Amino acid sequence: MINRMSAGDGYQHNPMASGGYVLLTGATGLLGTYLMRDLLLRGVRLAVVVRSRRILSALDRVEGILQLWERQSGRLLPRPVVFDGDITRPGLGLDTDERRWVARHCRAVIHNAASLNFYARPGDEEPYRSNVTGTQHVLDLCRECGIDELHHVSTAYVAGQRRGRILESELNSDLPPGNDYEASKIEAEQMVRQAGLGSVTVYRPGIIIGDSSTGFTSTFHGFYVPLKLLAVFLDKLSAFSSSREELAGHVRASGERLTSLLDLEGYESKYLVPVDWTAAAMAELFCNPAHHGGTYHLTPREPVLVSDIQRVLEESFLENAKVGTSTGGDVGPLWQQFEKFFVDGMATYRAYFKPDPEFDSTATQSALPQLPCPTVDADMLHTMCRFAIDNRFQDPFRPVPRSRRVLTADVAGLPDEPAWQVGIEATGPGGGDWSVQHDRRGTRTVQEGIAADCRSLLRCAASDLNSLLVGEASIRETLTSGRLEVVGESVDADTLQRLLTGSSNGHEQDSEASAERSLDIHDVIVREVVRRTGCPAQLVTPEAEFVADLGIEPAEVADLIAAVAATWGRNGLDEAAMIAVRTVSDAAAQLATSGE
Incomplete structure (x- = not known):
């Protein structure tokens, strides 16, 4: 176990009340992506621990998630502090400076990361490595950094094989768990409750499915597995159907075989819960300290019958299936293939469809009377299936390679007695939180995160901050236009200039003159995209794709580029090259090489 570091080691935990991080x-999982969004929108300052993947950094992955939320909402989001880490490693894989940052800035931990593996395989320690060892590492970090408030995401299925009504106050049972996932989550919750922390809040979701309105999901476990298996099989079977009636018969037969292979009778019930409501409920409970210390079943009042799930799966496939040109044929061999294919594919999830007990949610309903769980009905399940099929069961989040922040911290750690003057919160791509000091020696120091003793806070979009840093805009003009907001103690323009750029009045005058220069090609493209689509300018980044990210029809891209060329005074555009333009930077490069 990691020992708590003393103040002499440089760790000074600062609760910071509402100002702490x-x-x-688990910020990149389905629930984590919604929870990260909802907490940021509520003004909660976040630091996230995310694993990098091959050529993708932790920041690349987080940026992909946040930029998708921004495109969907048309609203810029604040950025969390991002640590490249791993809960299965001691200290969550954070180095000494990073853990020092956590000790100084963080007032609470939300432990949401988990493995969803149902059974441990030979040579693979999951789900115990993530769910048990990972939870122990989180508890160790809390002790090391002096964090006394933990919010732990468990599962309603710590009930194991119990039946009847399961109270939120219950955990232990004489019955064994139904699988390794349940066993690992039971052990993790017991560890959390016995850790001796000052405040422990436990959230127990049911089976999380997609968004209640859009069906959006980034993972396709559990509920989606039989749909995916059926889609693969029935796609082949449709070639043997000469009419929709014949295809419908095959679909009904496959549904009957599905329930037979799983030993289901149809009356079994499942507590499916939409991810958007689960995250909203957690955010509401988290942001109200009066609800801390409780245990909450995040489950619907009424479960869904397995027979209803089966019917929706069949109907969803028929909505998308195409009838083949065959005049029929012997489908017997296909059924044999299906049975083996389906049994193998569902082997891990057979226990998933066992009848659920009744999950009491009295504490949740009492705490959130204004936020009832939506009823999961046939229409909602159809929406879930439609999204999965339309997206071919692929994760819709796309990482943003080589992501960068507009400001770079000088060092990861903070001195023992910082004297920061200004905090910066920049939203949108390239944004982040920083603290900036300009001391008497004229040295400017930038640290990641907004320190507790910042007397003033600057708020702006990352694109506006970048314009200020490179001298394309002036402090006075940005303040006057409202694109830069100062919260807390007032700061004069000259002081802000020194803090941001390390220079004073002369540079301010230079930047004002610079701001009056003609727009460059990128600026003209941004202005034209905003005019045509209403998209926030901050989302029109060089890497943004016109079609996929900005929602511009392929046929309109060439017209947009031609309009920019006319504004910029360019001619002689290469039409063949224009066809290959995908991103904003592609368009800028093409325009830059065209004739004047």
Whole structure:
């Protein structure tokens, strides 16, 4: 176990009340992506621990998630502090400076990361490595950094094989768990409750499915597995159907075989819960300290019958299936293939469809009377299936390679007695949180995160901050236009200039003159995209794709580029090259090489 570091080691935990950061694990999972969004929108300052993947950094992955939320909402989001880490490693894989940052800035931890593996395989320690060892590492970090408030995401299925009504106050049972996932989550919750922290809040979701309105999901476990298996099989079977009636018969037969292979009778019930409501409920409970210390079943009042799920799966496939040109044929061999294919594919999830007990949610309903769980009905399940099929069961989040922040911190750690003057919160791509000091020696120091003793806070979009840093805009003009907001103690323009750029009046005058220069090609493209689509300018980044990211029809891209060329005074555009333009930077490069 990691020992708590003393103040002499440089660790000074600062609760900071509402101004402190919250460390979130599991930010890139389905629930984590919604929870990260909802907490940021509520003004909660977040630090997230995310694993990098091959050529993608932790920041690349987080940026992909946040930029998708921004495109969907048309609203810029604040950025969390991002740590490249791993809950299965001691200290969550954070180095000494990073853990010092956590000790100084973070007031609470939300432990959401988990493995969803149902059974441990030979040579693979999951789900115990993530769910048990990972939870122990989180508890060790809390002790090391002096964090006394933990919010732990468990599962309603710590009930194991119990039947009847399961109270939120219950955990232990004489019955064994139904699988390794349940066993690992039971052990993790017991560890959390016995850790001796000052405040422990436990959230127990049911089976999380997609968004209640859009069906959006980034993972396709559990509920989606039989749909995916059926889609693969029935796609082949449709070639043997000469009419929709014949195809419908095959679909009904496959549904009957599905329930037979799983030993289901149809009356079994499942507590499916939409991810958007689950995250909203957690955010509401988290942001109200009066609800801390409780245990909450995040489950619907009424479960869904397995027979209803089966019917929706069949109907969803028929909506998308195409009838083949065959005049029929012997489908017997296909059925044999299906049975083996389906049994193998569902082997891990057979226990998933066992009848659920009744999950009491009295505490949740009492705490959130204004936020009832939506009823999961046939229409909602159809929406879930439609999204999965339309997206071919692919994760819709696309990482943003080589992501960068407009400001770079000088060092990861903070001195023992910082004297920061200004905090910066920049939203949108390239944004982040920083603290900036300009001391008497004229040295400017930038640290990641907004320190507790910042007397003033600057708020702006990352694109506006970048314009200020490179001298394309002036402090006075940006303040006057409202694109830069100062919260807390007032700061004069000259002081802000020194803090941001390390220079004073002369540079301010230079930047004002610079701001009056003609727009460059990128600026003209941004202005034209905003005019045509209403998209926030901050989302029109060089890497943004016209079709996929900005929602511009392929046929309109060439017209947009031609309009920009006319504004910029360019001619002689290469039409063949224009066809290959995908991103904003592609368009800028093409325009830059065209004739004047």
